[in-house]
Amino acid sequence: MTKKREYTGDYPDKTLYLPGPTEVREDVIEAMCEPMFGHRMDRMTDLYTTIVEDTREFLDTDHDVVVLTASGTEFWEATTLNLVDDRMLVPTSGAFSERQANVAERLGKDVDRIEYEWGQAVKPGDVRDALESGADYDAVGMVMNETSTGVRNPVEEIGDLLGEYPDTYFVVDAISCLGGDYIDIEGHNVDAIFTSTQKAFAMPPGLAVCAVSDAAYERELDKESASWYGGFQRCLDYYDRKGQTHSTPAIPIMLAYRQQMKHMLKEGHDARDRRHREMAEYTREWAREHFDTFAEEGYESRTVTCVENTRGIDVADTVETVSEEYDMVFSSGYGSIGEESFRIGHMGEHTVESVRELTDAIEDVAGL
Template identity: 85%
Template sequence: MDKREYTDDYPDKTLYLPGPTEVREDVIDAMAQPMFGHRMDRMTDLYTTIVEDTKEFLGTDNDVIILSASGTEFWEATTLNLVDDSMLCLTCGSFSERQANVAERLGKDVDRIAYDWGQAVDPDDVREALETNDYDVVGTVMNETSTGVRNPIEAIGDIVADYPDTYFVVDAISCLGGDFIDIEKHNIDAIFTSTQKAFAMPPGLAVCVVSDAAYERELENDSASWYGGFQRCLDYYDRKGQTHSTPAIPLMLAYRKQMKYMLEEGHDARDRRHREMAEYTREWARNHFDVFPEETAASQTVTCVENTRGIDVAATIEAVSEEYDMVFSNGYGSQLGEKTFRIGHMGEHTLESIRALTDALEAVADL
């Protein structure tokens, strides 16, 4: 690839992607502060604030790790920290399949319960698998970004709770903060996200909530992750109130600002706002196209629209971008491509802003 010089004169676009999403202007401004050392008291004040505010927002007493990384880091870290030998992966799209692939690349013995894209995990299948096999971990995604499927994490976690030697790991990258989940009630040992999704922060930080049982389990594991190790991260926090390695300080300043907004809104209200946006978007999709996932399993943060009209998705995305300065997403992967397109309704979006996009789509596609 030849160099393409960054010119800094690009038009601003409103993002309706499955992430990154829109970020408040004052949250972006919060990053532009004089630099300070990551071992100074100021860093302790900053990091303890964002960790404890996150616990308060999510309503959890479990430990929270915030690392400078994408959410992908915790695919690797949770696998290394908790899986000795075997993992059961529940796959229903590109990202849940990638979680299984990561575990295999790390040398773990992976069994899959695979579903057609657009279908959600059936908890009864999980119980049947656990009755006949021993697994260190059951892993899946809460929100399959590629297909717009929201899996029944609550029911799956309740089943895994009946098998105390098996741990439950949830990728909630594209929904945590926009779709309520009671972490402790449903036996989730590790659940993680990225800040550029429903948290509505700049990309570059990964967040993982870790149960006491998962922490204790990692202590027994010789192959635990170095960078994302539960013990390494949490023990350093307990001693110093900081991260064990140099963090992206400006991003954490943005995190602090945005998390205050999230606390002000509250988890329940934020969940309700996302649900209203999702219901509107699905109704719009059914009126003009169709919704790709099965009706009872539709995401609260990403709607995957089935292109029943056969519109040129790439051309429509380009036209909406050029004429309205709004950006949404095409279908993900070779399986979906032009067969679907995706609208992210997460973070700080509202019904009004989502209607602005659907109005633009109707005008451009002559719906």
């Protein structure tokens, strides 16, 4: 049985290079320290409408936006309940795409998988074959950025394909990349795309963000049941009437969101995307010089590099030593590839220069 371990607050500051949470600006952290106010006051309307409309502007989308107090996992459940009556297609190529399929199954849906080895990317031709098989899919669910393997799936091509199937909704988990990896949401027929604030948005954890198409909203209206907390109708109708959330939100984190979105809008989505590409290119070059990359070539993530441990270093010890000696934290590999790989998160407010500080530390500790 787990025993209490007292939180003392006496811990060294660590620079985070994780696949999330990531580094948060000081002024964003300070924004959470405003005096508390009621979630039904006009002040809340000012706050919530600001973050919602700023998010739409940043993402360059006409889709409605929902910001809920939750992790991104909430929208695995909500999109499934809101859009899927019976059957869903989910390509699986890592831990999180498999989890998306598992969530749908636990909600009582029939799930057809297109299974790939970890490190491989989803292929649009395989999705087309499944759609042309005669199966009647309510939705296709896909992980855009497979955090466990560092694979960036070709969601644009698959979204273009789904344009030929207007009765099949396209649900995209972009939890570990949205905000650092640009996607034209409407242009590629995405009906629901969601993320968590602690990833490429570089905000504190605690909020989930979802952009929802008109078609997805209308689809939920036609269903006999849907998510209560994450229901599109419930969230969006309340926003239209009140400019607020239907349930009590995490107000301090929304204050941080407002502050960080100012920085994101100032930088601009294109520039933010370009900066993340530069970090990804640097990290991949470094990985291939000293190790190798785990992701299939041509499908590498722009926010998380999964490094294949070709040298057989002690990954867990290296992660711990870098943390202790350099106060920098990166991540071991995920699940069954824990010692076969390690992961570097280059997202949010990091730069090539700050990522280089981490790779220099890894070189020193691992004797590269």
